[in-house]
Amino acid sequence: MFKPLTGALRAFTTTGAAVAADLASAATYAVETVGDAVTGRRSGGAVLRVRVLILSDESGRPLCSPDDVLGSVRAAQRIFDAGAGTRVRLTEVTTITEPAPTPALDPRANRGLLLDDITGRLDFFRDHLEPSLIASPVTVVVVRDISGRATGCSLGMTADWVVCQAALFDAARPDTYDETVLAHELGHALNLPHHRDRANLMFPESSPPDRRRGTGLAAWQSMVLRTNRHTVHLPSGVA
Ligand SMILES: [Zn+2]
Numbered sequence: 001m002f003k004p005l006t007g008a009l010r011a012f013t014t015t016g017a018a019v020a021a022d023l024a025s026a027a028t029y030a031v032e033t034v035g036d037a038v039t040g041r042r043s044g045g046a047v048l049r050v051r052v053l054i055l056s057d058e059s060g061r062p063l064c065s066p067d068d069v070l071g072s073v074r075a076a077q078r079i080f081d082a083g084a085g086t087r088v089r090l091t092e093v094t095t096i097t098e099p100a101p102t103p104a105l106d107p108r109a110n111r112g113l114l115l116d117d118i119t120g121r122l123d124f125f126r127d128h129l130e131p132s133l134i135a136s137p138v139t140v141v142v143v144r145d146i147s148g149r150a151t152g153c154s155l156g157m158t159a160d161w162v163v164c165q166a167a168l169f170d171a172a173r174p175d176t177y178d179e180t181v182l183a184h185e186l187g188h189a190l191n192l193p194h195h196r197d198r199a200n201l202m203f204p205e206s207s208p209p210d211r212r213r214g215t216g217l218a219a220w221q222s223m224v225l226r227t228n229r230h231t232v233h234l235p236s237g238v239a
Helices: 003-014 016-034 066-084 112-116 180-189 221-226
Strands: 045-056 086-099 137-144 152-154 161-165 231-234
Touching: 045 066, 045 221, 066 086, 066 180, 066 221, 137 180, 152 180, 161 180, 221 231
Parallel strands: 045 086, 045 137, 137 161
Antiparallel strands: 045 231, 152 161
């Protein structure tokens, strides 16, 4: 349970300079472009903070650009705002330019992801997470490939991070581009299980371009999204 904290401290002391330099430009970019793109500058209410980490492959080439993920972030903003009255605030999009090891680039899904995590195969990006606390943001890690049919994966409420495959964000590939997956994985991180209605955001399968899942949320799902350890409730007047 203390791994994120030690990891964050380790990252700060060993690779802090490079990461901080990269983070500074990326963060400014994100906040200016989509910080309030959908929900406007209204104050108060439920807020979920989300950060994105983009890994780079073995040769140091980023798996996607910050621009690429914005469509899915905006979709999550629309879905959570309309369905749960929750503002999704993107706090940073950081590209980790240090080449990631293959196990971190290509994690397994579900139980495999849990095993990958326990056995240290994901330590590379675990080192870039924020401390796991109440009201901590959810980090979306952009990986290269998730083994099997999954294109995104979450360990649920126990983890502060989810993984999404880079091809989800490639608008030039309609066979893989899918803006519902990031929001779906955020839903898992906020404690939502799967739902059997294809029109629901938490339907397990989504097959672009013709059979993407829907974006609906039931009233009880809305309540879960608003009452969990990641969503903070700001008093009116606080943006
Ligand atoms: Zn799922």
